[in-house]
Amino acid sequence: MSVIPQLLAALKTIGFRRCEEQPSSSHLVIEGNLDTRFGGVPCSARIDRTFQTFPLVQLTPVPECLLPVAPHIGPSGSLCYIAEATAVVDIFNPIGQTLAALEQAARVLDQVMAGERVDDLAEEFYAFWSNLQFFSDVDSRETGAGVLLQIGDVFAISDNPERTCAKLAHLPGKLRELPWSIDRVTTKTVPRPKSDAWPPETVGDLLAWQRDLDDACRRKVEARIAKAYRKGRTFTIIVIDSPSIPYAFATLDLLKTPRESSRDQRLPIYDVRILCLNLCRIDDAFVTQRNIPGQPTLAGLRIAMIGVGTIGGYLGEMLAKAGAGTAGGELMLVDNQHLEPGNVGRHRLGANSSFRPKATSLAGEIKRVMPGVNVRPIVHDAREVNLEGFDLLIDATGEQALGQWLASKFSQKTPLLHVWIEGAGVAVRSYVSSHASEGCYRCLCDYERQGHFVAVEGGVETLFAGQGCEGPYVPFSASVSIQAAALGLDSVMAWVGRKAWPGLSTRVLSRTHEASHADCTVLKRAGCPACAS
Known part of the structure; x- marks a missing residue:
């Protein structure tokens, strides 16, 4: 009814x-x-x-x-x-x-x-500015020039055309670099609409609005329009980068009143009509900051991850989307193994990467989804790779021997995070030491052998499947790998954000097990061969 x-x-x-x-x-x-x-x-x-x-x-x-x-x-x-x-x-x-x-x-x-x-007007700025959308892929936040690209019916403002084209390669149409002037200026003032006529329709209207917001910015904008006019350009775009959002406008007919001679210093530009542009940001800084506004990202840092297996495959992509390899930083992937077809079911990589080096294949996948990331694959044993000078090392191999070797080499001088899966997906764990008094990964392993700091009550039973010619295989689903990677990323983001975070973190996944203890800090073990002085 x-x-x-x-x-x-x-x-x-x-x-x-x-x-x-x-x-x-x-x-x-x-x-x-x-x-x-x-x-x-x-x-x-x-x-x-x-x-x-x-x-x-x-x-x-x-x-x-x-x-x-x-x-x-x-x-x-x-x-x-x-x-x-x-x-x-x-x-x-x-x-x-x-x-x-x-x-x-x-x-x-x-x-x-x-x-x-x-005050809500500042947040709703684009609701009143324009509906004509341009993409903006500009890494620098400094005043400078830019390039205008066209892909089919789409326009993009860029400071790196190759990177921008990779981001928009899925769009139909042929790429063209347009010969129009792009200038970028910065302001420290958040934009907000005027209370009278809005949006601005002429250069004069826009400059008057900018005078009330930030007169220094107004002078920069005016100088760039004047420069374009004197160079005989009929069309120019000005991008204004504010603390909240970038916004832009284009002049439609800058030379409608041309100069009579080169000695003519008049600037008949103020009644030139403008077209407001809505900028849709696709730059790496925006993408990585979007979900964690105001919090530190991994941008600008050098991070090396050892192990591009079932954990590292997912964690590598998560790190890139959190800023690793952007803003002059580097994400290095170290793994000397190839992807076996039997591992595809729980790996970030697919069948198209079978029998190929995992590090190279994952680097290619990361570049596909985050074209601006500086990611470097290393197809060698980690013991043969120069791991000095990194801001963070991540051990995603789950191999105790390698983890202990890394601890002996770097635990006293480089932040070192270990991430692994317990047994057949019973729990996922991470370990990082951030103070000289805290134990290293070898310390933790020794404690566990004595029955301390184990993941779950009663310990974890070792379970293998397929122990024939293909070798031992620990069975668990891809969801376990993803949760291990998520714990690893949470640990990394706590580290970069300088947040309180326990050295040993455990997330129990099995409903038939109980955690043996709360997340905690592990003290250095006397006589540890890896970290004892």
């Missing part, structure tokens, strides 16, 4: 009624007033008849006090009153949900009219 009649009856109690014109059978359109402390504001609302989305509210018309721009008010009067990602649609309470949505819309509108949400 339809709930629309009951809904209309409930809406009538708060002053809303069904509109005479219903342009779509999929939505119910109603009209009424949103009550604010400044009086009722006329609006219409489109209600999804399936009640799977929130009502769309539009002011009819937008109050004069909110013109020409106001936070949460779209160009056509649409009111943004709820963040859909943070609200749950209740399909079992359509009437209550609709009434609550209109109440929230009135509350937000009231705050906007009272000037209480002006």
